[in-house]
Amino acid sequence: MNSYKYVSAAVVALLMTSACMAEVDGQQAGVETASLTVEVSKIRNNDGRVMLALYDHKEAFNAADEVRAYASMSSKVVNSHLRVTFENLPASKYAAIIFHDENSNGAFDMKRGEPLEGYGVSGALHALDEPTFKKASVLVGDGKQTIAVKMHYYK
């Protein structure tokens, strides 16, 4: 795994406060809008919080840089599952990266380059898959889109 992804995510995570808006108002005059639902499954417990970032361009996605994400949020977990709908999205491609901050310390914890907490990327086939933005993203035009993301843990 690209460790820098998680390190930068951890830094950004520290800056994050409580839950951001789950519904993002991106409506602008003349811009086509639609909704995207992100379904996060296999969260291994309800501890801590889950942090989700939605990316609309590959540079921020590659760096897992939540500051440059289209939207980012954090949420409590219920029933090992999280479902978030973003509405009024401008037409674009979107990909999601999710972290499970189990100990609520605001950081994505790593040890010797290995994640100690859960992570998930849209379009990833398995725990060691690092999809490109092209593979991770879905096109949101008009209408409703859904992407499913499975969480993975090293141990």
Added chain:
Amino acid sequence: MDFLTETFTEVEIYGFELTIDYWVFIFAMAFLGFELLRLTVKKMMSWNLIGDTVTNFLTLIAFLGVNFTIAGAYVGAFFYVYENWSITQLPINGWLIIGAVVLADIAYYWEHRFMHRFGLGWATHAVHHSSPYFNISVAYRFGPLDGIFPIIFHLPLAVIGIHPFVIFLAEAAVQLYQTLLHTEAVGKLPRPIEYFMNTPSHHRVHHGSNEQYLDKNYAGIFIIWDRIFGTFAEEKEKVSFGVTEPINTINPFAVFFCGFAWMWKRFRAAQGVSNKMKALVLPPDWSPKSN
């Protein structure tokens, strides 16, 4: 036992695979050193054997190159089936690993039998059998498409809900077990072991070009599949290693493509469309003349 019921993550399963790959390779290299020393003491050492051994590892590099190129499609196929066509998704624990190894061993038996009896299968697998020697380096002698045919035979494991990483671990376990059988330095083992398990003795038979040893002992880990499906032969007469038409070369390119050279010759010799199609699919002992 903890191992049987404890659940493992995908990453841990992958870690197990890397671990067994690593330790078997280390052991095999040490064992190869012992075998070469043994042959030297027995005055059976030759430059041809050394060249053949080096060529075995060169085919390994070429084989890994092919596998690396198709890895994305290989992994993708298993996950596609697992996520879309599987009847269930079984929990990843020790029971699943043991079950997967047994099922992968059966799948390997049929895959291996197919590689010997299907024309294009033999075109790639003949490389592995083309060495006139039998030491652990022969286990690393591969043909160009040896990594492709296993997909077909192991995808059913994903259909019944075995996670692809567990399937890959099981495939590796079967392959690595068999790696250790490529030696003349170990005689027959105690009878119960020879009855149930594949052994160096059984696998020497598999590599024999003696008439009675042809197309026998396809097993990976358990020899019982050969006993059940009627392809078992006991090691009696001294084994003559290699293919029925010896390739007489240690040139790595000639070796790596020897099966396809054989296939091309057979394909060219076949007259008419129907015979040419037969040349691609029928067993290696078929030739147009016998028709």
